[in-house]
Amino acid sequence: MISDPTDKKLLALLQENSKKTNKELAGKLGLSVTAVYERIRKLERAGVISKYVALVRPEKVERSFTAFCHIKLVQHTKGNVTGFESQVTKLPEVLEVFHVSGEYDYILKVMVKDMEAYREFMLNKLTTLQHIGSTQSTFVISPVKNTTELSV
C-alpha cells in the first residue's frame, strides 16, 4: 500500500512527533522542505494520516484509573447491536469499544479517576444502557506500554 521507503520513514517520524518542522524532517529524510511538504499533503489527502492530536497525560487530568469492561448483550439482534453501540459510543469515559469474538460481545476500555468513579460509571452510566446482559471488569494494575504508533 505504502511502498515508498521515504514515506514510511516520514510516517514513523510524524507518528512519533507531529510537531517536527518540515525543515527537520527534510534533514532526516535527505529531501527539500518542499518535497516533504508535498509528501505530507499527499498522505493526508490519501487518508493515510487521519488526524493530528495532542495526547494528554491521564494522571494530570484525573483519569488514570483504567479498566477493561467485557460485555455480553442479552440478544444479538441488529437493533440491539446498533442501539447499544450508538449509546456506548457517546460515553466520554469509554475511550475504546470493540465488537469481539469469544465469550463476550464487546470489550470497552474505560478511563476514570479511581475505583469509586468506576463504580459510579458502572452504576449510573453503563448498566443503564439497554440490551446489556452481563458484564465483567478487568482492572489495570499498571500500563506497561501505550502507543498510537503503527510501525510501517
Add this chain to the structure above:
Amino acid sequence: MISDPTDKKLLALLQENSKKTNKELAGKLGLSVTAVYERIRKLERAGVISKYVALVRPEKVERSFTAFCHIKLVQHTKGNVTGFESQVTKLPEVLEVFHVSGEYDYILKVMVKDMEAYREFMLNKLTTLQHIGSTQSTFVISPVKNTTELSV
C-alpha cells in the same frame, strides 16, 4: 488539577485537532493569540500535554486486524515480570500492554495485517518470549470507537 474552564476547552480542542492555529483557538476561546500561546506552553511544561502525534489509518498501512491477547505468566516473580515486560514492549505489533487483575496477568492489544499475520506473530514472536505460561486471544470483529481524547 486543571480547574480553569478555558484550559479545559483548550485541551479538548487540541486533543481533537492539534493542527488548529493559535488564531483559530483564540477565536473559539475569546482570547488573544498571545494568551492562547502562553496557556499552551504552560500545559506543555506542566506535562498535561505529553506529546503531539499524527494518527495513521490502520487499513491504509495493512494493520487493520486487531486482537487482544491475554497472557498468564508461568510464575509471577519480579524477574519474570520485568523480563517479560521489557521484551514485549519492544514488539511493534503490540500497541498496548497492561498489567491487569483477574485470571490473566496481561492484556495486549495487537495490530497486524490479517489472521495469518497474527498466527505468525504468535508463533514466531510472542510465544518465543520467556516466562509465558498460557495465552488466550480475542479477535476484533469491528472497532466501534477508538479515541485518544480524555474529556476534561
Add this chain to the structure above:
DNA sequence: ATTTTTGGCAGATAAATATTCTGTGCAGGA
C-alpha cells in the same frame, strides 16, 4: 488605605515556518 507585586492579557514586532510559484530533470508512453 495605600503601595507593591504578581499574573494574565493585548497589541506590536521579529523570527521561523508553511505554502505557493516557477522551472528543471527524469522516467514512461505514444
Add this chain to the structure above:
DNA sequence: TCCTGCACAGAATATTTATCTGCCAAAAAT
C-alpha cells in the same frame, strides 16, 4: 523522438509562532 506527468529544488510570499512591551486588575504587603 517527442510528449506528458511526476517528484523535486529553490525562490518568493503568506501565515504562524515566538518574543517583547506595557497595561490592568486582583492579591499581598506595608
